[in-house]
Amino acid sequence: xxxxxxxxxxxxxxxxxxxxxxxxxxxxxxxxxxxxxxxxxxxxxxxxxxxxxxxxxxxxxxxxxxxxxxxxxxxxxxxxxxxxxxxxxxxxxxxxxxxxxxxxxxxxxxxxxxxxxxxxxxxxxxxxxxxxxxxxxxxxxxxxxxxxxxxxxxxxxxxxxxxxxxxxxxxxxxxxxxxxxxxxxxxxxxxxxxxxx
Numbered sequence: 001x002x003x004x005x006x007x008x009x010x011x012x013x014x015x016x017x018x019x020x021x022x023x024x025x026x027x028x029x030x031x032x033x034x035x036x037x038x039x040x041x042x043x044x045x046x047x048x049x050x051x052x053x054x055x056x057x058x059x060x061x062x063x064x065x066x067x068x069x070x071x072x073x074x075x076x077x078x079x080x081x082x083x084x085x086x087x088x089x090x091x092x093x094x095x096x097x098x099x100x101x102x103x104x105x106x107x108x109x110x111x112x113x114x115x116x117x118x119x120x121x122x123x124x125x126x127x128x129x130x131x132x133x134x135x136x137x138x139x140x141x142x143x144x145x146x147x148x149x150x151x152x153x154x155x156x157x158x159x160x161x162x163x164x165x166x167x168x169x170x171x172x173x174x175x176x177x178x179x180x181x182x183x184x185x186x187x188x189x190x191x192x193x194x195x196x197x
Contacts, residue, residue, distance in 0.1 A: 054090065054091055054092055055091055055092060055095050055188040055191055055192060056095070056184060056185070056188045057092065057161075058163055058164075060181070060184045060185050061163055061164070061165065061181040061184070062178075062181050062182060063182060064182055064183075064184065064185045064186070065102075065182040065183060065186070066185070066186045067102070067106060067186070069107065069190075072108065072109075073106070073107040073108060074194075076101070076107045076108070076109060076124055076142055077098060077107060077190050077194055078194055078197070079142035079143055079146065080094060080097050080098050080101060080124070080142065080146045081094050081098075081191065081194055081195060082143070083097075083142070083143045083146035083147050083150065084097060084146065084150060086143070086147070087147055087150045087151075087154075089150060089153075089154070090160075091191050091195055092160060093150060093153060093159075094187075094191045094195070095164065095184065095187045095188050095191050096153065096159070096164055096167050096168055096187075097146055097149055097150065097153075097187075098183070098186075098187035098190055098191065099164055099168065099180050099181075099183035099184050099186075099187035100125060100149065100168045100171075100172060100180055100183075101124040101125055102183035102186065102187060103168075103174075103176075103179050103180050103182070103183055104121075104124065104125050104126040104172070105123070105124050105125070105126055107124065108124070109123055109124050109140055109142060110122060110123060110124075110126070110140075111140060120136075122136055122139045122140050123139040123140045123141075123142075123145045124142055124145050124146070125139075125145050125146075125148075125149050125172070127139045127145055127148060127149070133145075133148055134148060149171060152171035153167060153171050156170045156171065163181070164180055164181060164184045164187075165177065165178055165179075165180040165181040168180040
């Protein structure tokens with residue numbers, strides 16, 4: 001048994017030696033540079049976020065405002081985005097819509113505010129039934145009011161190339177036409193965050 005064991009050990013050692021001899025010349029030319037771990041390289045662009053150049057093609061105008069949103073306001077952002085997609089319009093239209101609603105109602109679906117109300121203005125965009133925007137029930141429906149705003153926006157020649165405040169003002173005819181501009185960055189951030197959510 002001892003002899004068999006010794007022959008086995010010598011046989012294994014011989015194979016190891018022969019393998020080393022034959023691998024020697026090949027191994028001599030092998031790259032001996034040590035392999036080090038490195039940070040993974042990102043090769044894919046996030047396709048789930050809209051291009052910021054499409055969201056704010058002209059850059060923001062003036063000082064920007066920002067508010068914290070509650071769950072209801074966030075739901076209204078998502079409703080505006082969904083209506084924009086339903087209308088077949090691009091992300092820029094959603095930015096204009098959300099900025100407009102931020103200015104008009106702080107993204108709150110407002111009912112009649114009594115003496116604080118601007119005439120009969122209602123909803124996310126403060127649209128007026130007496131001006132032909134729809135019934136109070138329609139105007140306080142986020143999808144309907146957004147589609148009504150977008151219908152007006154589509155009728156503005158070149159809205160895609162206008163500064164946000166000019167496009168919004170052309171639809172809304174506000175007493176404060178430059179006020180929409182202050183919400184452009186937050187509106188763009190919200191579209192980037194929720195467009196594909």
